[in-house]
Amino acid sequence: MTIALSITDVHVTLGHNHVLKGVSLDVRPGEFVTLLGASGSGKTTLLNVIAGLQAVDSGHLTFDGVSMERTPPQKRNVGVVFQSYALFPHMSVGENVAFPLRAARRPARERKSVAEEMLALVQLPGMAGRSPASLSGGQRQRVALARALAANPGILLLDEPMAALDKQLREQMQVEVTRIQRKVGITTVSVTHDQTEALTMSDRVAIMRDGILVQVDSPEDLYRHPVDEYVAGFLGEANLLPTAGGRILDDAAGAEVDGTAVVRPEDLELVPSGEACPAWHVEGAIHLLSFQGTRFRLELLTDGGRKVVCSLPPSIDASTLVVGERARVACRNPERVHVIAATPATAAMVAA
Numbered sequence: 001m002t003i004a005l006s007i008t009d010v011h012v013t014l015g016h017n018h019v020l021k022g023v024s025l026d027v028r029p030g031e032f033v034t035l036l037g038a039s040g041s042g043k044t045t046l047l048n049v050i051a052g053l054q055a056v057d058s059g060h061l062t063f064d065g066v067s068m069e070r071t072p073p074q075k076r077n078v079g080v081v082f083q084s085y086a087l088f089p090h091m092s093v094g095e096n097v098a099f100p101l102r103a104a105r106r107p108a109r110e111r112k113s114v115a116e117e118m119l120a121l122v123q124l125p126g127m128a129g130r131s132p133a134s135l136s137g138g139q140r141q142r143v144a145l146a147r148a149l150a151a152n153p154g155i156l157l158l159d160e161p162m163a164a165l166d167k168q169l170r171e172q173m174q175v176e177v178t179r180i181q182r183k184v185g186i187t188t189v190s191v192t193h194d195q196t197e198a199l200t201m202s203d204r205v206a207i208m209r210d211g212i213l214v215q216v217d218s219p220e221d222l223y224r225h226p227v228d229e230y231v232a233g234f235l236g237e238a239n240l241l242p243t244a245g246g247r248i249l250d251d252a253a254g255a256e257v258d259g260t261a262v263v264r265p266e267d268l269e270l271v272p273s274g275e276a277c278p279a280w281h282v283e284g285a286i287h288l289l290s291f292q293g294t295r296f297r298l299e300l301l302t303d304g305g306r307k308v309v310c311s312l313p314p315s316i317d318a319s320t321l322v323v324g325e326r327a328r329v330a331c332r333n334p335e336r337v338h339v340i341a342a343t344p345a346t347a348a349m350v351a352a
């Protein structure tokens with residue numbers, strides 16, 4: 001298998017902080033990989049390592065099998081888009097886009113035609129003569145993307161490129177950037193805090209925690225098969241319930257716990273009273289019922305004091321669900337129950 005970008009056992013220390021603690025990641029040609037993690041987990045530092053803006057203590061970095069250890073940032077053929085656009089205010093839009101070509105001393109005619117081509121790609125045709133100040137936030141971000149792509153880089157790095165945009169514009173730009181990335185077929189590494197952005201745009205998402213990549217997988221695999229409780233809770237809402245002998249336990253005593261079931265709220269359904277329960281079920285007192293437009297949110301409290309969240313369709317008869325009364329919910333499809341095998345640490349955590 002060809003690898004466009006290979007990071008192997010990279011360590012970085014900043015001041016007294018061991019910020020990257022042995023990070024390894026292989027990215028295939030044309031793949032879109034997002035680094036997702038809490039603030040301070042090391043995402044930007046890893047992006048800077050790829051760009052050549054951050055030296056490493058140890059480890060290896062290759063682009064298309066070629067070591068980058070002695071290659072300075074300007075020779076790495078990487079395009080970068082930052083959150084803050086960083087357009088040059090005194091240059092026109094066209095000059096901004098053509099800037100990487102001017103730096104490479106390409107002739108004026110080529111600069112002009114590439115700028116026009118890139119502006120058409122980001123759906124801003126005919127805007128070359130405009131000033132960046134006359135553009136909206138979304139348009140400026142497209143110009144920044146056009147500029148990053150102008151020199152035909154081997155790798156595109158996106159550092160929270162949508163963070164400054166409002167929600168609606170951000171969603172439009174997520175679709176737009178994905179379209180452009182697929183069309184150009186450029187290998188891309190992106191950084192975000194935004195789960196939805198990571199899930200909708202990426203071929204794979206790398207969950208970063210405290211300087212380590214905890215899991216790197218497709219969005220669906222991360223959601224369905226998280227390796228640990230941290231990943232399960234980080235991506236979407238999850239019920240983490242102790243299990244033993246292939247059943248969810250309402251009220252686990254330490255010795256019985258042999259794993260943690262990850263059950264998503266939308267995979268639980270109500271079991272009418274009098275009906276037999278499937279194996280994967282939970283019973284408790286109704287703590288909260290709220291209507292959220294397209295779904296009902298039901299929260300149960302088990303006898304062991306554990307909160308279980310269910311997302312129920314609007315067709316349910318809500319009048320049967322009274323706060324304080326008992327209800328049973330079950331997952332009828334055992335494939336939707338993902339069990340994380342217990343380690344001594346997780347068993348203690350779940351039983352606590």
Ligand SMILES: Nc1ncnc2c1ncn2[C@@H]1O[C@H](COP(=O)(O)OP(=O)(O)OP(=O)(O)O)[C@@H](O)[C@H]1O
Nearest residue numbers: 014015016017019038039040041042043044045046
């Ligand atoms: N120059 C520095 N000296 C010491 N520590 C630093 C320095 N720069 C960054 N750090 C620390 O390194 C850690 C990782 O920072 P980094 O910016 O890579 O995280 P991040 O995941 O990108 O965070 P955010 O999402 O907030 O941008 C943080 O704890 C930060 O405080």
